[in-house]
Structures are given as C-alpha cells and as structure tokens.
Amino acid sequence: RILYAKVNDDESLQILMNRINLNCPNLSELDLFIGDCNFISSEQGHVLLEEVLLCKCLQSLYFEAQLNQFPKYDQPFLQSLVALRLTDNYMEEDPMETLAQLPQLQSLTLGYKSYMGDFLICHESGFPQLGSLILCRLPNLEYWRLDEGCMPNLSHLEIWYCELLAMIPHGLRSALGLKELVIGGMPNEFCDRVKVVDGQEGADFYKIQHVPSISIH
Numbered sequence: 001r002i003l004y005a006k007v008n009d010d011e012s013l014q015i016l017m018n019r020i021n022l023n024c025p026n027l028s029e030l031d032l033f034i035g036d037c038n039f040i041s042s043e044q045g046h047v048l049l050e051e052v053l054l055c056k057c058l059q060s061l062y063f064e065a066q067l068n069q070f071p072k073y074d075q076p077f078l079q080s081l082v083a084l085r086l087t088d089n090y091m092e093e094d095p096m097e098t099l100a101q102l103p104q105l106q107s108l109t110l111g112y113k114s115y116m117g118d119f120l121i122c123h124e125s126g127f128p129q130l131g132s133l134i135l136c137r138l139p140n141l142e143y144w145r146l147d148e149g150c151m152p153n154l155s156h157l158e159i160w161y162c163e164l165l166a167m168i169p170h171g172l173r174s175a176l177g178l179k180e181l182v183i184g185g186m187p188n189e190f191c192d193r194v195k196v197v198d199g200q201e202g203a204d205f206y207k208i209q210h211v212p213s214i215s216i217h
Contacts, residue, residue, distance in 0.1 A: 002029045003020075003027060003029045004032075004033075005032055006033040007032075007034060008036050009037035009065065010038055010048060011043075012169070013037055013052070014048055020057075021146075024100040027057050028057055030059060030120045031060035031096075032058060032060065032062070033144075034061070035060040038065070038066075039050040039065055039066075040067060041066060049071045050071070054175070055074070056163070057080060058080060058081055059083070060081070060082060061084050061206070064089070066089055066090050068093070069091055070086075071098075071197070078169070079102075079103060080104055081105055082106050082107065083195065083203070084099070084105060084108050085107075085191075086110055087109075087111035088111075088113055088114065089113070089114045090113055090116055091116065092117060093117065094120055096120050096122050096123075097120060097123065099204070100122060100123065100150070106129050106130060108134070111136050112137040114138070116138075117140060118141060118142045118143065118164070120135075120143075120145070121144075122150045122169075123147050123150060124147040124148060124149040125150065126147075126148055126151070130154055131155050133154060133156070133157050133158070134158040134159070135158070136159075137160065138162045138165075139162075140164060141164060141165050142166060143166065144165060144169045146172060146175075149169060151175060152177070154178055155180065156178075156180045156184040157172075157181050159182070160184045160185050163185075163186065167190065167203075168191055168207055172207045172208055173210075178208070178210070179213060180212075180215075181213070181214045181215040182215045183207055183214075183215065183217070184216075191216050194216070
C-alpha cells in the first residue's frame, strides 16, 4: 500500500511504472526519488515523465532530473502530491504558475539550480495548502512577487544562498499564519533590510514583523 522507490535511469523508472500499473491495485502512496533520468531529448522520455506525473498515488516526489520547464498537461496531474523537492533541474521557465495549481501540495523546495530564471511570480489564490516553502541556491533569482491571498496556509519559509535576490516580497505582510522565517547565506544588504538594530527597523521589517520566529544566519 505504501512504496518508496529511488531510481537513477530511464529503464529502471519504466520498469517501476509498469509494475505499479499492472500489479499494484492496492497501492495508495508512492514516494519517489528520480535521479539522472533523461526526459528532454526523446519522445519516449516525455511519455515516461507524463506517466509518472499522472500517477494517482504519487504523494512525494524528489526530482533531480534535468528539465527545460516544469511540464503542463491538459488533464489534471499530481492531484495527490503532498511534497515536492526540485534540484539540479536547470528550468528556464518560472514553475510557480503550474505548481500553484496542485491542490494538495503542502511542502515545496526549489533547491540547487532547480530554476535558472531571474524572477518568481506567485499569483493570488495559488498554493492553497502549502505550509512549507524553501528557496535554496537559485543563482539568478533577483525578484520574487507574492500576491496577497497566495499561500494562505504558509507557516514555514526558508531562503538560502539566493544571492541576487534584492528583498523579500511585499506579499509576506499578508501571510499572517507564517510562524518561522529562516534566512541563510544571504548578502548583508538583504539581511539588513529585515533586521532591527538598536531599535532601528530595516526597510523590509514591516513585511515580517508579525512572524514570531525569525532566524538570520
């Protein structure tokens, strides 16, 4: 009923998906780590990726394979996904518009070079269940827009080593459920904007003054 699998090549992943589709009628939860698979250079790779993302029992996905962009399909996909971690994907297109539509997503990590663009935009009413968001080592990220009403259940946010990011988004001011903010490896200019030094508030402190736990490393 519950299966954790780690695969690092296309053949293994195809065998796994064939077995799940044919022999696992009672499977209710699939937690999947996908390593160095090739999804972008062949039609077979596109079909295999679609098969994975349309799997109805997929609840946790750790995805390290390269992508140009996060896939989009005409039919609903990843409807049961609760946790998603993206790393080494080198995506060139902002994935947030697609990910924001996943109805059960509670935890999202954009890790090392998962996204190579310079902006992220999170529109109003997106990410309805998201509680935890981690942005880590996005080397080109300069601007993050978070519209009011997006991520209404966000309680935990981490920003690590996004060294070009100029400031935290204004939309965090309306994230009243945010309990913990962790900032690490960021430039002094970024950190100074959210600090209070000798009673003097930084330029962005008003956006997060409601957050009970703020850690800066």
